[in-house]
Each structure stands twice: as structure tokens, then as C-alpha cells.
Amino acid sequence: MHTSTRSTARSVQVAVRSMVLFTVVLGVLYTLALTGVGQLLIPARANGSIVYDAEGAPAGSSLLGQNFTDAEGEPIAAYFQSRPSAAGDGYDGGASSGSNLGPENEDLTASIQERRMQIAQFNGVDASEIPADALTASASGLDPHISPQYATLQIDRVARERGVSPGEVRDLVQAHTERPDLGAMGMPRVNVLELNLALDEEED
Structure with a gap:
């Protein structure tokens, strides 16, 4: 019973860490990188x-x-x-x-x-x-x-x-x-x- 609970808690922790990691990498860093490249190479198009x-x-x-x-x-x-x-x-x-x-x-x-x-x-x-x-x-x-x-x-x-x-x-x-x-x-x-x-x- 305790082993099952610990396994579930560990899985939840892994899932939460993965969500936070991918949110930061794909939702923030990737967006900032694309925005920066756009502003550097094609600023007029990047701004509409x-x-x-x-x-x-x-x-x-x-x-x-x-x-x-x-x-x-x-x-x-x-x-x-x-x-x-x-x-x-x-x-x-x-x-x-x-x-x-x-x-x-x-x-x-x-x-x-x-x-x-x-x-x-x-x-x-x-x-x-x-x-x-x-x-x-x-x-x-x-x-x-x-x-x-x-x-x-x-x-x-x-x-x-x-x-x-x-x-x-x-x-x-x-x-x-x-x-x-x-x-x-x-x-x-x-x-x-x-x-x-x-x-x-x-x-x-």
C-alpha cells in the first residue's frame, strides 16, 4: 500500500516537473527565441x-x-x-x-x-x-x-x-x-x- 502511494506521488512529481520544464522551454524560451529572430531578420513582417x-x-x-x-x-x-x-x-x-x-x-x-x-x-x-x-x-x-x-x-x-x-x-x-x-x-x-x-x- 505504502509502495503504491509512493509510486503514485513520484509519478505526480515527475509529471509536474515535466509540465513546468516544457512550459518554460516551449512556452517561454522558444517564443522569445522566435520573437528575437523575427525582430532581427524581418522586423517589419514580425510587427504586422x-x-x-x-x-x-x-x-x-x-x-x-x-x-x-x-x-x-x-x-x-x-x-x-x-x-x-x-x-x-x-x-x-x-x-x-x-x-x-x-x-x-x-x-x-x-x-x-x-x-x-x-x-x-x-x-x-x-x-x-x-x-x-x-x-x-x-x-x-x-x-x-x-x-x-x-x-x-x-x-x-x-x-x-x-x-x-x-x-x-x-x-x-x-x-x-x-x-x-x-x-x-x-x-x-x-x-x-x-x-x-x-x-x-x-x-x-
Whole structure:
């Protein structure tokens, strides 16, 4: 009986020591080591890839999309607009997801058609010109990029609202068009936040 009790107590002590040891090693030291390496080698990414405006204030993250709308939720014509988001109320990092609606879902089809008409009217273009990424949300709902085609479609509207030439805006779009990773992986893309901040800086 006493032997069994001592054996149980010994097992408990070993288990507690192991838990404390692994908590310190894996929960504290390992985390600190990774944080230190991140701050040393890739500090911008380790800190969330924060993008700052001309005054040095945080404007968002280059990894997360956001809406460019007014207080009523209407798109601001002087800014390039992001692709739609199905994450919460839009680009909600705590509710990242797509719509999970199939291509034949009636609600999805209706929302795409409505969005197509709104975008065509907002930009003064024919509905047939609107690319797919302007109409559908990404799988995460947080994509910060749009296609060069969607950016190009918005150039005339942005230039008109800002009182500048379309050529100036087109040059900024080209300067902020990211090429496929390693030259072949993925598609060219435009970071909307960085492009809009560049537009603001041009006016200052």
C-alpha cells in the first residue's frame, strides 16, 4: 500500500516537473527565441507589416485589406476600391472567411449582378468590362490586393476626382503592381492601401 502511494506521488512529481520544464522551454524560451529572430531578420513582417501615412501614423497593414468608404459606408470616389469581403462586416480579421456559397447559389448570383451594376455605374464603364475579383470575395475575405485589370478600370474615376491626369494615376498603378512571386507563382497584383497612400502623398 505504502509502495503504491509512493509510486503514485513520484509519478505526480515527475509529471509536474515535466509540465513546468516544457512550459518554460516551449512556452517561454522558444517564443522569445522566435520573437528575437523575427525582430532581427524581418522586423517589419514580425510587427504586422504596418503601413504608415505621410504623417507617420499607422494606416493599416499591407497584408490585410480594408474598405475605403465614408461614414455612410459609401465608396469614396477619390480612392481605389478593394475587392469585396465576406469576413464579418468586411475585412474583419476575427471573422476571416469566404461566403462559402456555391457558383449556382441564387443569393450569390444576385449579389454579383447587383455589384456588377453598381461598379459599372460608379466607374462609368460597361458592365462587361468588370473583372471577377471586383465581384467576388477572396477565400479569406482579407485579401489586400486587386488585379491590375480592376485597378486600370478605376483610373479615370480616381483621376477625375483628384483633378489629375489619368496618365499620372496610371504611372502610380504600374509602380505599385507586384509581379508574381519568383516570376511565375501567382498573378500580378496591386496593393490597394499602398496605392491609395501613394495617391495622397502625390497631392501633398
